[in-house]
Amino acid sequence: NAGVTQTPKFRVLKTGQSMTLLCAQDMNHEYMYWYRQDPGMGLRLIHYSVGEGTTAKGEVPDGYNVSRLKKQNFLLGLESAAPSQTSVYFCASSSSTNQPQHFGDGTRLSIL
Amino acid sequence: GENVEQHPSTLSVQEGDSAVIKCTYSDSASNYFPWYKQELGKGPQLIIDIRSNVGEKKDQRIAVTLNKTAKHFSLHITETQPEDSAVYFCAARDYGQNFVFGPGTRLSVLP
Numbered sequence: 001n002a003g004v005t006q007t008p009k010f011r012v013l014k015t016g017q018s019m020t021l022l023c024a025q026d027m028n029h030e031y032m033y034w035y036r037q038d039p040g041m042g043l044r045l046i047h048y049s050v051g052e053g054t055t056a057k058g059e060v061p062d063g064y065n066v067s068r069l070k071k072q073n074f075l076l077g078l079e080s081a082a083p084s085q086t087s088v089y090f091c092a093s094s095s096s097t098n099q100p101q102h103f104g105d106g107t108r109l110s111i112l
Numbered sequence: 113g114e115n116v117e118q119h120p121s122t123l124s125v126q127e128g129d130s131a132v133i134k135c136t137y138s139d140s141a142s143n144y145f146p147w148y149k150q151e152l153g154k155g156p157q158l159i160i161d162i163r164s165n166v167g168e169k170k171d172q173r174i175a176v177t178l179n180k181t182a183k184h185f186s187l188h189i190t191e192t193q194p195e196d197s198a199v200y201f202c203a204a205r206d207y208g209q210n211f212v213f214g215p216g217t218r219l220s221v222l223p
Contacts, residue, residue, distance in 0.1 A: 040216075041215055042116075042213040042216055043156070043213040058210065090156070097209035100146045100158040101211065102158075103155030105155045106153075106154075106155055
């Protein structure tokens with residue numbers, strides 16, 4: 001049982017480049033989330049989805065876009081990467097807002 | 113919106129001692145409070161959670177207490193072991209039904 005899988009695990013980008021982070025879950029969860037984790041700041045919500053075809057903004061959405069074309073996948077895109085987006089990105093899923101979230105192991109992204 | 117504070121930011125204890133991590137929240141409407149453990153290079157994993165209709169919950173060496181009046185909740189780990197060393201995060205579900213996380217506590221259990 002894989003749970004939540006994130007790809008890639010590591011990536012280095014140059015300023016201005018674009019990329020997409022992929023999150024896949026095999027638990028048939030409706031809700032999916034993207035967070036970024038920076039030292040001393042815990043986890044901050046970037047975007048989330050309450051079901052296939054839906055997305056919504058979280059606390060820090062600027063500079064990111066997301067898509068949820070299939071229930072099991074949630075994609076996070078950076079159109080024009082900036083050094084301030086250097087972070088560790090975590091994807092999570094849950095069956096409802098009243099249940100705990102299950103996290104992937106993260107993508108470590110460096111923007112030079 | 114919801115704001116979650118967490119103390120201490122770092123905690124060192126001797127193996128076998130107890131560890132306590134405290135969190136406070138600002139939104140009195142918050143009603144669900146999970147705790148996560150994050151090991152190096154891994155994602156956070158749920159270790160225990162508590163809902164607002166309960167004051168305390170235990171699971172073996174781990175317990176969580178909730179004081180809704182004071183708007184704070186605490187994680188208690190007894191008989192600590194080296195494998196308890198990790199970063200611990202508290203969270204509170206806000207009015208928008210998303211979670212707000214505390215900044216984390218790095219726990220070191222010294223042999």
